[in-house]
Amino acid sequence: MKIIVIGATHAGTFATQQILTEHPEYDVTVYERNDNLSFLSCGIALWVGDNVSDPNKMFYSSPDALAALGATMRMEHNVTAIDPVARTITATNLISGETLTDHYDKLVFTPGSAPVIPPLPGIQSDRVFLCKNWADAKKLHDNAEHINSAIVIGAGYIGAELAEQYALSGKKVTLIDAFDRVLAKNFDQDITDRVEQLYTDNGTHLALGQKVTGFTTTGKDITVTTDQGTYTADIAVLAVGFRPRTELLRGQVDMLANGAVITDAYMQSSRPEIFAAGDSAAVHYNPTGQDDYIPLATNAVRQGILIGKNIAAPTEKYLGTQASSAVALFDRTLASSGLTAAGAAARNIPVATVTIEQNYRPEFMLTTTPVVASLTWDPTTHQVLGGAFYSAHDVSMSANMISLAIQTKMTIETLAMVDTFFQPNFDQPINWVNAVAMAAVEKAKEAAPAL
Ligand SMILES: Cc1cc2nc3c(=O)[nH]c(=O)nc-3n(C[C@H](O)[C@H](O)[C@H](O)COP(=O)(O)OP(=O)(O)OC[C@H]3O[C@@H](n4cnc5c(N)ncnc54)[C@H](O)[C@@H]3O)c2cc1C
CATH class of the missing domain: 3.30.390.30 (FAD/NAD-linked reductase, C-terminal dimerisation domain)
Structure with a gap:
């Protein structure tokens, strides 16, 4: 059985581990665009605030560890096309530039998500930072000691944590969100009112209920314009959400409106030989009984494990999630x-x-x-x-x-x-x-x- 895994952070790493644990005889090839895998991005804000013992411990696996299980690791390879009829993928070796084609019997589709980057004027700036992967983490961490002020756009969990760490390290912080509350998707007002008070007490300026309309970068700072004001700081960090990175399968398998691959309870897409998990897949959200898009490592890990358990035959069902x-x-x-x-x-x-x-x-x-x-x-x-x-x-x-x-x-x-x-x-x-x-x-x- 030849398995190809596309993308290995959490869903792909756990799927590969589980497949090779259950079926050591399978031929598994992992394609990963980055030079690392299993990075715990949940530690980025903590690292930015120097609350991490050792950044190398933010990885729980490695290409060598998966190779030791028997996987063929194609790191720094970008998959550029999937042909679900011929059951092939095309990939580019990002070091040599070579292109190769590979065949699969079953495909594990785990390319995750990409940060949402709204098409706003001036957003392509060296003073606008993202917060997603190891490369982003290094930039944010290295930059933190050189800045005195930051604008964080997006007051969900990721933006909220970054703003907190910047505030605790004495920087002047502005936290902007289009919602009129912080953490508006996670908590109701009886709790968010208290959190907003904490930000204010710690010197963070909250610019809530405001939509960003553009960015202006100068040699020394960046100004973020919203529909209600302008804010200037050394850097801006964009944390306004994630979209599933599923272009490679568009039109080939069933997807939610936002592009998340819909799977059955065994993590099989509408093409049963293609499995999907993690941020590129939908989840079954138990409180509503509906498929939903909830990009969390918890879901990626469990769904990845389930791919391993179900790769040979439908065996163990996904229980769904409460997005805890x-x-x-x-x-x-x-x-x-x-x-x-x-x-x-x-x-x-x-x-x-x-x-x-x-x-x-x-x-x-x-x-x-x-x-x-x-x-x-x-x-x-x-x-x-x-x-x-x-x-x-x-x-x-x-x-x-x-x-x-x-x-x-x-x-x-x-x-x-x-x-x-x-x-x-x-x-x-x-x-x-x-x-x-x-x-x-x-x-x-x-x-x-x-x-
Ligand atoms: C700052 C931050 C904090 C977070 N905190 C938490 C938390 O505390 N708890 C929690 O549960 N979740 C948290 N999350 C969410 C969690 O990190 C994601 O849900 C999780 O990373 C999803 O894992 P994944 O493997 O599905 O996708 P991803 O992490 O997006 O990984 C996909 C991988 O696929 C690779 N890839 C993509 N396209 C290709 C291609 N064409 N060819 C080759 N490789 C490709 C990418 O390089 C990447 O390595 C956080 C996320 C962020 C950004």
Whole structure:
């Protein structure tokens, strides 16, 4: 069996590892455009803020490691065409310039995503930085010690983390987003209001609800113009999202409107010999039951493993995702899983929601601190659809509990009474996850029509 893998960061690396673990006799060739693989871009902002022990530890595999498993590694090779009928790919060796054609029985399509670069005047500038891969990371890190100010465009997780690290290292920071809240896709206003206060307290200027219209670069700085103002700094960093890099298969397999390859539960595309995973593929989003585009390493890793398990025959199904995620900003933990109220409204899904605030452990302890917990549920079935947490205490694992609740279609009534431990070092007699579910049950009773 001849397998070709296109792209090896997370999905391609895990797929290759799993294929060769399950089928050491398979002939696997990996094509990767970069000279490295398995880079954990989630560490970029931390590295920019000098909070990384050793940047080489931001890789968990290597071309040599995959070669040791039996893969033929074609690093610094760019795949330029796929012929799904002839089952061939064409690639260019980026060192020699040579072009080659290779044949596959099955194709693992994992070229991931590309940063969105809006076609705005002046955006092609040496003062505009991207934040995606190892090359971007090195540029951002090397540049950080030479700058006094930065404009970060995009207040999603990536922009939010970069802005925080720049602010903590004493730079003058402006954070711009077209949404009128930071982290607007991940958290509702009861939490984002608190986060915005943290940015302001740390000297970051928030330019929210503003659309960037252009860039002007001079010899010493860059000015970003929005529909409401102008901002000048040493550099601008673009973090406005990602698009699936799927041009090579356009028109050849079924895709979402944004180009993400749709797969079945075994990671097979509409051409069963072509498997897709990671940022180039759609995910099954359990809170809505729909295919969606949620580019996260968590999805890439699991989908990559599943390709390995299903490459010979459909064997193990993908469970879907709740898009669980977490971030630490200014010593606060933010974590969420599933739908927010705003996310549900954007998808026209009716939900009920409640937010509570309680100290994470009893007041008799020498210290304690509040946890803000939100829950979102289906008002008809009472199924849990989402949850979010914010605290100076590390409450990140609570999002994983909500993930389990969504995955298992748990109701708010069950989550309210599900067994959790109590011990005063760690939590209250009623843990905050049970507590927010209890508040949901009370709210649902109030909303129920009188008999
Ligand atoms: C700054 C940042 C922080 C993040 N933080 C988190 C986090 O904390 N948690 C989380 O879950 N996710 C996080 N993510 C998202 C996560 O990094 C992505 O979901 C993940 O990298 C997707 O992996 P992938 O292998 O599918 O795609 P990619 O990482 O996009 O890798 C695709 C690979 O394919 C190669 N390639 C593309 N086209 C070709 C071609 N034609 N020929 C040869 N090779 C090709 C590319 O060079 C690349 O190596 C973060 C992303 C960024 C950018």
